[in-house]
Amino acid sequence: MKFAARTFGTLFFLLTIFADITCYGQKEGSLFRDSADNAFDISNFLIRKEGFLPVPTLITEPALGFGGALGVLFFHSSFAERHATPNISGIAGGGTSNGTWVIGGFHAGFWNEDRIRYLGAFFKVNLNVSFYGPGLILDNGVNLNMDAWLFLQQIKFRMMNSGFFVGGRYLFLRTTNTFDIPIDIPDYNGTVIKSTLSELSVIISYDSRSNIFTPEKGIYFEIAGSYCDQWMGNENLYGRVIGGFTAFMPLDRKLNLAVRVDSKHTFGEEPFWARPIIDLRGVPVMKYQNAHVDVFETELTFNIYRRWHLLGFTGIGIAYKNMNEFETGKSVRNIGAGFRYELARLFGLNMGMDFAWSSDDFGFYIVLGHAWLR
Numbered sequence: 536m537k538f539a540a541r542t543f544g545t546l547f548f549l550l551t552i553f554a555d556i557t558c559y560g561q562k563e564g565s566l567f568r569d570s571a572d573n574a575f576d577i578s579n580f581l582i583r584k585e586g587f588l589p590v591p592t593l594i595t596e597p598a599l600g601f602g603g604a605l606g607v608l609f610f611h612s613s614f615a616e617r618h619a620t621p622n623i624s625g626i627a628g629g630g631t632s633n634g635t636w637v638i639g640g641f642h643a644g645f646w647n648e649d650r651i652r653y654l655g656a657f658f659k660v661n662l663n664v665s666f667y668g669p670g671l672i673l674d675n676g677v678n679l680n681m682d683a684w685l686f687l688q689q690i691k692f693r694m695m696n697s698g699f700f701v702g703g704r705y706l707f708l709r710t711t712n713t714f715d716i717p718i719d720i721p722d723y724n725g726t727v728i729k730s731t732l733s734e735l736s737v738i739i740s741y742d743s744r745s746n747i748f749t750p751e752k753g754i755y756f757e758i759a760g761s762y763c764d765q766w767m768g769n770e771n772l773y774g775r776v777i778g779g780f781t782a783f784m785p786l787d788r789k790l791n792l793a794v795r796v797d798s799k800h801t802f803g804e805e806p807f808w809a810r811p812i813i814d815l816r817g818v819p820v821m822k823y824q825n826a827h828v829d830v831f832e833t834e835l836t837f838n839i840y841r842r843w844h845l846l847g848f849t850g851i852g853i854a855y856k857n858m859n860e861f862e863t864g865k866s867v868r869n870i871g872a873g874f875r876y877e878l879a880r881l882f883g884l885n886m887g888m889d890f891a892w893s894s895d896d897f898g899f900y901i902v903l904g905h906a907w908l909r
Contacts, residue, residue, distance in 0.1 A: 541752075545719065550597065553646075567579070567580060572842075574841065576880055581881075582609050582797070582881070587607060588609075588610065589605065589606070589607050590607070591605050592901065592903075594629060595899050595901060596631075596820065596898065596900075597817075598665060598820045598822070599631040599633055600631045600632035603629055604627055604629025605627065605629065606627035609624045611624070614722055620645045622643065623642070625640060626639070635663045635854065637658055637661070639659060640657055641657075641661075642654070651691070652700065653690045654688075655687060657755075661682050662679075662682075663678065664819075665795050665819070665821070666714070667821065669676040677715065678714070679821075680710075680852045681707065681710050682711040682713075684707075684709045685706055685707070686707040687704070687707075688704075689705075689738070691740065699740070700738070700740045701734070703738060704734075706761075707731075707732040709732075710729070710730050710731075710732075711728075712727070713726070714726045716802045721760055729807040730770065730808070731765060732763065733769050734775070737760050739757070739758050741756045741757075742754075743755075743782070744783065748883050748905065749904065749905050750793075756779070759776070760776050763775075772804070772903040773801060775802070775811075776800045778797070779795075780795070780797075781793065781795045781907050781909070782798045789837055790835070791835070793834040793905075793907070795830070795833070796830070797814065797829070798830075799828045799829075800826070801826050810826055811824065813854055815867070815893065816898060816906060817869040817870075818867055818896060819896055823852060823854045823865055824854055825865070826855075827855050827857065827864075828853070828855075830852040831850055831851055832848060832849070832907075833874070834846055835847050835848070841873070842877035844876075844885065845874055846874070846875065848870070848871050848872070848873075848889075848891075849868070849869060849871070851866060851867070853865070869891050869892065869893045870892055873887055873888055873889035874887045884903070886902065887901075887902055888902065891907060
């Protein structure tokens with residue numbers, strides 16, 4: 536994996552440099568050239584873009600294996616017409632080497648001059664992942680297949696002319712979970728557990744970021760309280776409280792500091808797969824999970840040359856059963872580095888790669904925008 540990461544990273548680096556260099560000498564007003572510095576840039580393309588846009592990407596999550604995905608986006612208007620983010624609809628599908636696949640569609644609406652933000656999605660997911668159990672770290676985990684349907688509706692309203700939003704969300708997730716337990720018995724196909732998550736949430740958020748893609752300054756804060764009950768289709772009564780905070784602070788002309796804090800808590804008899812997980816680069820998904828999870832991560836970015844940036848990051852996460860067992864919870868640290876290229880200057884959109892290590896794992900990620908994109 537390390538060799539593949541280095542190889543792909545080198546190719547990506549060289550291809551972007553080639554695109555950067557070849558933009559010099561192009562005619563003024565090129566669709567993929569910024570007249571401010573003659574560098575490769577897709578701002579003009581995004582400004583003028585209306586209609587269909589294919590978006591291919593690679594999947595490099597350590598827990599899922601290597602894979603790819605393709606999204607087809609439909610821009611209902613151009614950035615130039617709206618003077619803001621246009622409404623976007625899309626369909627997407629992808630798969631990985633361990634048999635995981637997903638297909639579905641979504642719509643993101645920015646209505647009434649961005650006073651109303653809407654998100655709707657419907658996806659079919661077949662997920663293969665190692666399950667380590669809440670509060671436990673088994674040597675190799677147990678193979679878990681999650682065959683799921685996901686339906687999401689979310690809407691938020693801006694409060695007056697402030698950066699505060701208030702809204703709600705409904706999430707429906709029906710799963711058939713199959714554990715592949717290594718027992719040598721003829722005709723044994725594993726243990727199957729079916730479960731339903733039907734959840735209503737109230738959301739309060741604040742956004743003062745310089746842009747939503749790769750912010751250089753500002754903060755984003757969101758807290759959501761969720762309610763699930765049997766009359767909604769759930770097996771039990773339980774709730775969730777999720778809070779997230781990110782801050783971006785320029786230290787000087789070339790140096791930028793970012794800080795992220797996430798705190799996730801469940802109460803009641805929630806499904807095992809709905810318990811919070813530690814979400815850090817270099818940490819496989821669902822490896823560290825329990826009823827309560829806290830994560831802290833910091834990142835330092837340095838502009839080395841023109842549009843090129845280097846960054847380093849580190850963080851810690853802890854998963855614990857209850858507040859009294861915080862100090863004895865299972866924790867993990869990560870450390871990593873990466874690079875970014877300013878792909879669309881007018882929108883503050885960067886793209887690059889991150890390489891991250893945790894206690895026993897390594898992962899690399901292709902990142903469009905910021906790794907903490909919300």
